[in-house]
Amino acid sequence: MDVAHVIQSSLAPVFLISGVGVMLGVLTNRLARIVDRARAMEEQIEKEAQRVADLDERLRVLARRARYISSAITMCAVSALLIALVVVSLFANAFLAVELSAVIAILFVAAMIALTVAFLAFLIEVRIATAAIRIGQPR
Numbered sequence: 001m002d003v004a005h006v007i008q009s010s011l012a013p014v015f016l017i018s019g020v021g022v023m024l025g026v027l028t029n030r031l032a033r034i035v036d037r038a039r040a041m042e043e044q045i046e047k048e049a050q051r052v053a054d055l056d057e058r059l060r061v062l063a064r065r066a067r068y069i070s071s072a073i074t075m076c077a078v079s080a081l082l083i084a085l086v087v088v089s090l091f092a093n094a095f096l097a098v099e100l101s102a103v104i105a106i107l108f109v110a111a112m113i114a115l116t117v118a119f120l121a122f123l124i125e126v127r128i129a130t131a132a133i134r135i136g137q138p139r
Contacts, residue, residue: 006094010087013108020080020115024073027122031069038062061132068125075118082111 038059045055086107093100 003094006091010090013083013086013090016111017080017083020076020083023118023122024076024080027069027073027076027118030125031066031073034062034066034069038066058132061128065125065128068121068128072118072121072125075114075121079111079114079118082107082114086111 041055041059041062045052045059048055086104089100089104089107092098093104
């Protein structure tokens, strides 16, 4: 197998890594917003003793959302790592005297499972965020 063919075979996984990178950007931005909102609410708790119960409940929701986003980030990172290993394995398979087709397939399927779990955690976080929205209600 020549280098050009191996590079062609590795293009799809490389583009997939790019997509996972974009997803990681979205997830880290959401986590940053959650952390910022939690810090602002913690400051409010110190100032508004009468709203402690309400703010505490909102902080619990934010903590739950942060856990799901953190899990999604972890699974995206694992997926990207596994995809990178697929690319390395493609080159190793082409230039070393070993047959790695099964390893490549397993790594790719594992990467897709990790990415699926990441999207599932993201979906759950979005549902929690949507359920907790208070539009037009008095604060």
